[in-house]
Amino acid sequence: MSHPWRPSEFYPDPAIEILDESFRPYRINSAAVERIATGCRWAEGPVWFGDHGCLIWSDIPNDRMLRWDERSGAVSVFRQPTGYANGNTRDRQGRLITCEHLGRRVVRTEPDGSLSVLADRYEGKRLNSPNDVVVKSDGSIWFTDPPFGLLGDYEGRRADAELPTDVYRIDGASGRIDKVADGIDRPNGLCFSPDESILYIVECGTSPRSILAFDVGHKGARLENRRVFIDAGPGTPDGMRCDIAGNLWCGWGMGNPDLDGVMIFNPQGRPIGRVRLPERCANVCFGGPMGNRLFMAASQSVYALYVNTRGVAGG
Secondary structure (H helix, E strand, O other), X not given: OOXXXXXXXXXXXXXXXXXXXXXXXXXXXXXXXXXXXXXOOOEEEEEEXXXXXXXXXXXXXXXXXXXXXXXXXXXXXXEOOOOOXXXXXXXXXXXXXXXXXXXXXXEEEOOOOOEEEEEOEEOOEEOXXXXXXXXXXXXXXXXXXXXXXXXXXXXXXXXXXXXXXXXXXXXXOOOOEEEEEOOOOOEEEEEEOOOOOEEEEEEOXXXXXXXXXXXXEOOXXXXXXXXXXXXXXXXXXXXXXXXXXXXXXXXXXXXXXXXXXXXXXXXXXXXXXXXXXXXXXXXXXXXXXXXXXXXXXXXXXXXXXXXXXOEOXXX
C-alpha cells in the first residue's frame, strides 16, 4: 500500500520550511513538492541525464533501476537485474557510474550498454557493498563501502565482510584504487563542496549519526583534517548533494515522521531549511534543464521540487 500523498493546494507550499532567513532566497514561492513516481520498495541513487531528459534511480530490493521521462512523465524499467544497485552518478564523459551490492563493486555503463568493472577488490580482498559515489573534476571516482548489502538477503546477499568500512578513490587515468579514509563506522553518502576543497561523508554507524568533513589535500588525492561537521541528533542523514552556494541538501528521516524529508545546511553547518515529505528520504540529486530541480528518492516514491539554486557537477 502506497503512502498517502496530497500535493499542496496553495503557494507557498508549507512543506518547504524556512528555518533561517538565509534560506528564503532558495525557496521559489510558486513551486511545490511533486511526487513523480511511486511503487518502489527502497528508492535510492537518483541521477539526472539532461541529454536524455530523464531521471534514473535504483530500487534496491527489487533489483532494478527505473527511468522517469521528464516530457511524458512515464516511468519505465531502465535495467533489471542490476546487482542490487545503490548509488549512481555520471562521470565527466557522461557515463553512468553505479555502486552494486550483489557484485560488491563499482561499475561503469558504456555507450553500448555493456558494464566495465572499475573496482571490486582492494589489496586482494573483496569490497563490502559500495554504497554512494561522486566524481571529481579530475575524473577520479570516490565511493563509500559500508556493509549493508552483506547484512541480509533483501538488498544483496548475506556474506562476511573482508574489509573494514572505508572510503576509496579510483584514479581517473590509471584506474588505481586507493583508500582515502578509514576508521569511519559505516560511511554512507558523500559529496564535494563547490570548489572540491572539502569532502563531506555521512557516518551512519554511530549514534547519533554525523556528517564528517575532510580537507582534500595532497594534490586532490587524499583526505586530511577529519572533523564532525554536523551532529545529526535524532535525525538519520543518508545521501546528500551540494549546491553551488555550498549548502548541503541531505536525505533525512526514519523513526520519526516529523523528521522525514530533506534537511538543508549552510556551509557553516547551520540548519537553514527543510523539505517535509511523507516518507523518509534516502538520497537526492539536482537536475532539470537548468539544474535547479531537486529530485528526492524517498522510500517508496520519488519527489521533485524546483529551487532557486543549482547543484554542483559530479554529484
